[in-house]
Amino acid sequence: MTTEAADAAETVGAIAPAADPGFLQRYGGAIEYVLIPGAALVGALVVFGIFVMLFGKNPLDLYFYMYYGAFGTWFSWQNTLTRAAPLILTALCTALPAQLGMVIIGGEGALLIGALSATSAALALQGMPPLVVQIAMVCAGVIGGGLWIMLAGGLRQYRGVNETISSLLLVYIALAILNHLVEGAMRDPASLNKPSTREIGAANMIGTIPGTDVHWGLVFGLIAAIAAYILIHHTVFGFAARVAGGNIRAAKIVGLGVSKLILTVCFLAGGAAGLAGMVEVAAVQGRTNANLAAGYGFTGILVAFLARQNPLAIIPVAILLGGISASGGLLQRRLGLPDASVLVLQGIIFVFVLASDALYGRIGFLKGKS
Amino acid sequence: MADGSIGFWTVPLAVLGGAIRVSTPFLFVSLGECITERSGRINLGLEGTLVMGAMSAYGISYLSGSPWLGVLAAGITGAMLGALHAGICSLPRVNDIAVGIALMLFGTGLAFYLGKPLIEPTAPRLPAIDFGWWSDIPQVRAALRVNVLFLIGVALAPILYWAFRTTRWGLLIRTAGESSDAARAMGHSVLLIRLRATMVGGFLAGVGGSFLSLFYPGSWNEGLSSGQGITAVALVIFARWDPLLCLWASLAFGGAAALGPALQSVGVTSGYHLFNAAPYILTLAIMIITCSPKRTLTGAPAELSITR
Numbered sequence: 001m002t003t004e005a006a007d008a009a010e011t012v013g014a015i016a017p018a019a020d021p022g023f024l025q026r027y028g029g030a031i032e033y034v035l036i037p038g039a040a041l042v043g044a045l046v047v048f049g050i051f052v053m054l055f056g057k058n059p060l061d062l063y064f065y066m067y068y069g070a071f072g073t074w075f076s077w078q079n080t081l082t083r084a085a086p087l088i089l090t091a092l093c094t095a096l097p098a099q100l101g102m103v104i105i106g107g108e109g110a111l112l113i114g115a116l117s118a119t120s121a122a123l124a125l126q127g128m129p130p131l132v133v134q135i136a137m138v139c140a141g142v143i144g145g146g147l148w149i150m151l152a153g154g155l156r157q158y159r160g161v162n163e164t165i166s167s168l169l170l171v172y173i174a175l176a177i178l179n180h181l182v183e184g185a186m187r188d189p190a191s192l193n194k195p196s197t198r199e200i201g202a203a204n205m206i207g208t209i210p211g212t213d214v215h216w217g218l219v220f221g222l223i224a225a226i227a228a229y230i231l232i233h234h235t236v237f238g239f240a241a242r243v244a245g246g247n248i249r250a251a252k253i254v255g256l257g258v259s260k261l262i263l264t265v266c267f268l269a270g271g272a273a274g275l276a277g278m279v280e281v282a283a284v285q286g287r288t289n290a291n292l293a294a295g296y297g298f299t300g301i302l303v304a305f306l307a308r309q310n311p312l313a314i315i316p317v318a319i320l321l322g323g324i325s326a327s328g329g330l331l332q333r334r335l336g337l338p339d340a341s342v343l344v345l346q347g348i349i350f351v352f353v354l355a356s357d358a359l360y361g362r363i364g365f366l367k368g369k370s
Numbered sequence: 371m372a373d374g375s376i377g378f379w380t381v382p383l384a385v386l387g388g389a390i391r392v393s394t395p396f397l398f399v400s401l402g403e404c405i406t407e408r409s410g411r412i413n414l415g416l417e418g419t420l421v422m423g424a425m426s427a428y429g430i431s432y433l434s435g436s437p438w439l440g441v442l443a444a445g446i447t448g449a450m451l452g453a454l455h456a457g458i459c460s461l462p463r464v465n466d467i468a469v470g471i472a473l474m475l476f477g478t479g480l481a482f483y484l485g486k487p488l489i490e491p492t493a494p495r496l497p498a499i500d501f502g503w504w505s506d507i508p509q510v511r512a513a514l515r516v517n518v519l520f521l522i523g524v525a526l527a528p529i530l531y532w533a534f535r536t537t538r539w540g541l542l543i544r545t546a547g548e549s550s551d552a553a554r555a556m557g558h559s560v561l562l563i564r565l566r567a568t569m570v571g572g573f574l575a576g577v578g579g580s581f582l583s584l585f586y587p588g589s590w591n592e593g594l595s596s597g598q599g600i601t602a603v604a605l606v607i608f609a610r611w612d613p614l615l616c617l618w619a620s621l622a623f624g625g626a627a628a629l630g631p632a633l634q635s636v637g638v639t640s641g642y643h644l645f646n647a648a649p650y651i652l653t654l655a656i657m658i659i660t661c662s663p664k665r666t667l668t669g670a671p672a673e674l675s676i677t678r
Contacts, residue, residue: 103467160663161654164414164467165604169650172597176647184640301471340482347418347476351458354469358461 032360037306040356044349057335069330070323081214084322088221089276090300091307091314092228093149096269098309099232100262101245106152106167107273108297109174110145114274115281116178117144119288122200133204137278145274146267148174153266157259175293182289196289206282217279224272228311241265273297302350380509381632387513388628389621390520391586395420397523397620398578399602401530402571404613407606408534409567410547410673413455414470416575417599418477419448423579425481425488428590432493441580448576449569451477456568460561466675488590496584517585530613543567547671575599597650604653608660610669626652
């Protein structure tokens with residue numbers, strides 16, 4: 001929309017203030033970005049309600065326990081926020097490359113490699129002051145995860161390998177490396193039933209935010225999301241990335257270093273997911289084992305798509321989906337639903353959100369014209 | 371060799387057996403995906419279809435007592451998931467790759483949900499044909515116990531190759547994949563062609579899943595498929611959308627996937643997990659070797675979003 005058109009619309013709006021089409025013309029797009037995913041979410045919840053009804057459960061009970069388990073009490077809020085922290089970071093792993101038009105779905109792999117690198121750093125630096133160890137863990141996690149996704153980006157740029165498939169294959173390879181190391185070279189002989197690495201030590205854990213049970217990883221996530229937003233929307237680098245994402249030929253003609261852009265963005269994306277792995281080790285598990293492959297990387301893909309790849313929108317969406325997964329335990333105990341019900345709901349939400357893409361620009365009353 | 375111990379020969383024999391046994395799901399998924407991609411759409415959701423197929427085949431086989439009804443149920447489930455994929459993709463501005471990712475998560479989640487009560491019971495399994503009757507060596511006999519589904523898959527590859535080249539349906543699918551405008555100009559609905567191609571692809575992927583739960587490994591659990599579906603999608607790319615090459619690639623993959631268990635059976639256990647990742651590493655390596663940033667892949671359907 002041109003400025004003149006907007007001005008003209010504003011004049012019309014001034015003459016007929018009751019309708020105020022100028023408001024809709026200016027903010028209609030923004031309203032769409034809230035309204036359409038919101039409607040998709042509600043639609044998905046309704047379908048999920050019908051689904052559990054087929055198994056003889058009361059959908060109203062379902063909605064109540066979901067709300068109660070996610071946001072009903074201070075305890076459930078803390079549980080939700082604890083789960084939201086890695087989701088914010090893994091969602092960035094999909095959202096950042098999306099600015100370049102790349103679909104990366106390997107956040108889970110970067111998370112595992114990040115966790116493994118962070119644990120290695122902590123084990124190598126035993127005896128050093130905790131702050132040094134923690135900083136080393138952050139660096140190792142970011143670098144490990146970053147290089148992992150940069151590999152997918154580099155393969156796309158230099159070899160033309162599809163990044164969606166290669167990043168997913170790298171998840172399985174990362175899991176194999178992790179299992180290989182925790183059952184072999186890095187195994188703690190004391191871990192019998194669940195092969196694990198040695199513990200990083202209680203002093204090196206990053207602890208919780210004072211007054212809560214929520215660990216500092218949430219703050220890491222918030223900072224990363226805000227930094228990603230500023231990088232993408234308020235810096236020259238981000239502008240260049242979005243130009244390359246919109247039209248790669250135009251980007252090449254104006255002389256943007258597309259290879260450098262792709263590699264840097266992929267590194268940052270993988271770094272975010274690697275940081276999520278570091279957080280899970282340094283705040284929750286205390287060691288690396290197969291428990292880390294809890295699916296945060298895959299849920300992160302859903303978060304990124306639901307947030308329409310906007311780093312700031314990722315924060316509330318991650319809290320929402322963190323809430324859904326936090327309520328899973330309650331659904332299991334009170335309604336006897338299997339633990340996979342959270343996965344089913346996530347799948348339905350994902351399908352609805354993608355189908356709702358067709359609605360943009362088609363809702364009559366948001367166009368500012370009757 | 372009369373004493374039945376054949377030493378290190380166990381490994382190549384197990385790899386051969388694996389190439390026959392493990393390759394079947396790869397074969398069905400890749401042939402199904404080949405049909406879908408030839409029509410100009412990519413369905414990454416076949417991983418979910420595979421798991422759903424495995425679950426429904428096991429469930430129906432357990433309830434009805436007939437494994438073949440299970441195979442049919444798996445195919446129908448797969449076709450329904452394919453229809454869902456195609457239905458959403460036919461909406462304007464919807465990205466088929468993203469829908470595939472969504473259905474991958476949805477299919478696995480739904481299979482785990484519905485399959486919870488199926489982990490305990492034992493369902494009747496598919497019968498095998500003993501091609502190793504001539505041999506006294508148990509390992510040879512084990513390697514040559516071939517399932518009928520494998521034979522169907524092997525027969526299907528040349529049939530599809532022929533169908534793509536000569537039949538009306540094959541030509542229509544290829545037209546939709548190469549130029550949707552041309553198909554439209556001929557008076558055909560591209561969306562309808564793609565819907566059918568995706569449903570057939572889903573059917574085959576579902577049948578591939580039934581093999582997992584009804585023959586090898588032959589039980590239902592949540593760790594049944596770990597990326598076979600997505601590996602098969604990648605396999606179609608380096609098989610250059612050619613059903614015959616899909617067959618050879620699937621056999622190579624089955625062999626690679628059998629390497630880990632085979633080495634473990636002769637006592638090499640140290641790199642077990644790394645050997646288990648062999649199919650993924652192999653896929654990635656072959657994609658790196660065969661792809662090129664300078665040109666689009668030969669044989670790639672022009673309408674495919676993954677090659678643009």
